[in-house]
Amino acid sequence: MPMEARRSRPMTVGELSRRTGVRVKALREYTDLGLIYTLGRSPANYRLYDADALWCVRFIGELRGLGLTVAEIRELTAAWTDSSGHPVGSHLAELLHRSRERLYQRIAAQQQILERIEKFETEHQADLAEGDLCWAGDPRGCDVRA
Structure with a gap:
């Protein structure tokens, strides 16, 4: 065709x-x-x-x-079809700013998890190397095997 x-x-x-x-x-x-x-x-x-x-x-x-939500895209298209004369570019710039801020927040949250992993590994380095890590109150009773 x-x-x-x-x-x-x-x-x-x-x-x-x-x-x-x-x-x-x-x-x-x-x-x-x-x-x-x-x-x-x-x-x-x-x-x-x-x-x-x-x-x-x-x-x-x-x-x-670019990280925009469907709701934000809908907001942008509403502004685009609006005949009020407001520039759509500035509206898109604001939406991109919001997206960037959300991304920075997610990155910060993930960075905190990485730091907790590093702290845990440092605190339990010997147990991790031996392969026998027990949690306090472990129902298997491994906390009393020591």
Whole structure:
């Protein structure tokens, strides 16, 4: 089939999923949230999409890859379609700032776990090397074997 015919032919949600690699369930959610528009329904009641949906799905994927939540993407698209004249770029910049802050918080939390692992290993170095580590109150009774 020529590429032009393929582009102009409506796609089902399954075809859109195959072409984008995004799960059907996620595409339905995006559609229900108004992030992707359909052409309507087929006679068999399938959702139909045009080539613009490919761009929308890729754009959503790009924003998700930058750490934005689906709610934030929805917020951004609402601002984009709003005719108030406010620049969308500044809104996106704020969303990226929020994403960055969430990421810094997750990194800090993971760093704390790494520090606890290092402390535990230092405190129990001999037990770990022997392979016989018992916890206080261990129901196996190994705390009384010493």
